[in-house]
Amino acid sequence: MSSENRDDIVNDQEDLNTETSNQETEVSENELTVEDQVLNLQAELDKEKDKFLRLFAEFENYKRRTGKERVEMFKTAGQEVMQSMLPVLDDFDRALIEIQKAKDKNLQKGVELISNKLRETLKSKGLKEMEVSAGDVFDADIHEAITQIPAPKDSLKGKIVDVIEKGYELGEKIIRFPKVVTGK
Incomplete structure (x- = not known):
């Protein structure tokens, strides 16, 4: 190579x-x-x-x-309608009280039937009357105090003395607070 x-x-x-x-x-x-x-x-x-x-x-x-x-x-879809019907319920309550004073049983029966029918119809749509009575403890979250008066009894101090207007709930929401008088 x-x-x-x-x-x-x-x-x-x-x-x-x-x-x-x-x-x-x-x-x-x-x-x-x-x-x-x-x-x-x-x-x-x-x-x-x-x-x-x-x-x-x-x-x-x-x-x-x-x-x-x-x-x-x-x-709460019908809240406005329900709120507009509340004065009608109040009027029925006042009418029943006056009819009882007049002692006209037939008239009282007829008005009670109409009142109950209206209440049941509204109840079926979710309207519920709030249970408030004299002697209950006042709670500013669920009651509307209109005025305070001297308590007729010591046991009513800071409590509800009278219910002026009923309160109502629609579902879980208060659509009208009960108007009450409290004792001081």
């Missing part, structure tokens, strides 16, 4: 080693790039999952809130 051939073989061998080394480097770079791509895609997927979960939670909260609002609206 001549020296030129030997040099050619050595050069070819070096070229082959360099080429192999370059290919290994390219493969390593490609692997890193693929790994980076996988990590990037995983990060994007996690971001989209988080976005989806937040949106889903917001929607569930919206459904729950609107559901509660709708139920509340149905409970």
Whole structure:
């Protein structure tokens, strides 16, 4: 073998080693790039999952809130109508008291039937009379004090002496507070 051939073989061998080394480097770079791509895609997927979960939670909260609002609206939908009917109930109470004084049994029976029918109809729609009587403890959250008078008995101090106007609830909401006189 001549020296030129030997040099050619050595050069070819070096070229082959360099080429192999370059290919290994390219493969390593490609692997890193693929790994980076996988990590990037995983990060994007996690971001989209988080976005989806937040949106889903917001929607569930919206459904729950609107559901509660709708139920509340149905409970109090007729509040204005009910409030306008309360003076009619008061008038029936006053009429019954006056008819009892007149001692006309037929008239009293007829007015009681109409009064009871109206009360039952309103009760079926959610109207409920608040139970308040003389001697009950006064509570500013559920009673409206019109005036204070000297208590006829010591046991009535700070308590309800008289109920001037009945109170009513529609569902769980007070639509008219009972008007009372308290003892001092």
